[in-house]
Amino acid sequence: MAPRTDFPPVRACLFDMDGLLLDTEDLYTLCINIVLAKYGRPSLPWSIKAKLQGRPFPQSSAIFSEWAKLPVSDAEYQAEVAALQQKHFPTTQPLPGVMQLLADLGRTRYWDTSAAAAAAAADSPENKKKNRVHIALATSSHANNFRIKTAHLTDLFSVFPSERRVLGDDQRVAPGRGKPMPDIYHLALSTINAGLAPGEPPITPEECLVFEDSVPGVESGRRAGMRVVWVPHPMLKQEYAGREPEVLAGRMNEAAAEGNGDVDPDQLGQVDDGWAEYLESLVDFPYERYGMAIPPPEVEAEPEMQQASKEAVAAENAQS
CATH class of the missing domain: 1.10.150 (DNA polymerase; domain 1)
Structure with missing residues (x-):
């Protein structure tokens, strides 16, 4: 089928953790x-x-x-x-490209999302790309394992406010509804929408980009109606050699293999439909491909931006 090309800009990035952010x-x-x-x-x-x-x-x-x-x-x-x-x-250590990617996405909070700014941006195709890109964590790791893996990486994970961390033992995800079912990514998106600034419209699933390394995780993101970037371990990629198009479409029958009676075939993607792609790593992530504009690094050197950054991190840590 012809791949879709008219996607809206990505406004939310939802991250798996094991094998995607951490080694x-x-x-x-x-x-x-x-x-x-x-x-x-x-x-x-x-x-x-x-x-x-x-x-x-x-x-x-x-x-x-x-x-x-x-x-x-x-x-x-x-x-x-x-x-x-x-x-x-x-x-544990961050995988290549992770620290830069999270830092880049973090700087998008400097874009003005007020109603007045949104109205002004409507006249400029370039300004339309200048959306804040919100992030959330959606991992199958339970809380105890999460703490062990991340206690020495508090700076890295401080970019995920506690209310935007959905873990494997989160009581809001019903038993049997973890990955490859879509619930964890729907929940992650809802945590973002619950905290949007006044005047910032709710984010839709097709405005989300899921980052995954596992095959069940790819299916979870696709079933959630979201775009997906698959960044597998080299040995996993080798294991699925020749079947990459089916993996990216979420058509490896992961949910059906578990006997889940609520599997909806309409949630599955189609081969080569343009909703998912494979990347070897997260180094030099192609933001423009997803309609994301990243403020230049020097923006954080400006005093007022430094203060805004400190206040944002302090607020997030206070909620953690």
Whole structure:
């Protein structure tokens, strides 16, 4: 089909965390493989790991248990892995391009979104691009793991106000409705819309850009009616070689494979429909492709902008 090209400018970016913002995927594998080796089992292959990524804990745990067939209970295995994660997760680091991307998006808060400014912008195609780009986090990581992974990265994650962090154990996401279902991204968008400034119109799903590394996560974003950027681990990309168009369309049957009775086929995309793309990394992100205008770096050097930045961060931290 002909790809769509008339998208509105992106006004909200919704981020997964593990393997997208942070280099946690290899740490997960390391911890799991240590336990597998202890019980004489083979290392975790990417064919199985790909099925674990992005999913809520109950689903991923069941998939792993069925494959691993360890001679210990699930509870004993989880305790051993959790102890290893406590040791290794505090070493997590942002993946390439992440810090620059979040800093760039953060500077869009300097665009004036008042009703008067919006009316003036209507006369200028260039000014129409000057929208604030709001961000939210939508991760399957539970609160405890989130804290372990991010406690040493407070500056990086301070850009996500606490009310715009949707975690895997968020009670507002019903059991069984985690990724690849769309609920977590709908909720993330609602947290943004709830805090928009007066005069700033609500953001629609097609004005959102989802950033994901996992295949279930891509399907989640597509089912939410949002555009998606897929930035997979190189080994995951290799695992799906030749099937990238179906991944980007959300057509890998991830939700159906879990037996979810509420799967809506109309939520799925179409191959090559223009709603999703693959990127090797987040370095040099193509903002113009998504209608986003980024203020120049020197804007933060202006005294009044520095003060505005400090006040914004202080307000966010006070709410955290």
